Amino acid sequence: MTVTLDKxxxxxxxxxxxxxxxGRWVDAASGKTFATPNPATGRPLAHVAEADAEDVERAVRAARRAFDGPWSRLTPSERGRRAPGNGQGRPSAVSTQLNTTNGVAHDGWWTRPVVTR
Structure with a gap:
């Protein structure tokens, strides 16, 4: 099977x-990254930030601030509209990365997987 990724x-x-x-894209506190494989091919797919305890603490503090603020009072659809990358009718960078690292090659639209044989 040949897997083709959209440009x-x-x-x-x-x-x-x-x-x-x-609410921001940041490097890991340590600056470390690691390679993640493409499950569809076994080859390296991307390098991602390697979170450690300091990063987890920063994320937990940010989540608590968001929850204690207006975020917890938003409806799920309001949260979705405020999520990064949404609003253009295409998946966000986060969803694209998650989908691809889970072995699903696609052209940027959820309904059109790109797998050829």
């Missing part, structure tokens, strides 16, 4: 991925 997905995974903490 936009290739460009996305070619860039080192950061952590999403407190």
């Amino acid at each position: 936009s997905v290739e460009d996305f995974v070619a860039t080192s991925r950061q952590l999403f903490i407190d």
Whole structure:
């Protein structure tokens, strides 16, 4: 089986991925990254930030602030509209990365997987 990634997905995974903490993309506190494999091919897919305890603490503090603020009072659809990358009718960077690292090659639209034989 041959797996073909759309150019936009290739460009996305070619860039080192950061952590999403407190509404911003940030490097891991340690600066470390690790390679994640493409389950569909076994080859390296992308380099992602390697979170450690300090990053987890930052994320937990940010989540608590968000929960104690207006975020917890938003409806799920309101939260979805405020999520990063939404609003253009295409998956966000987060959902694209999760989908691809779970072995689903696609062209950026959930309904059109790109797998050829």
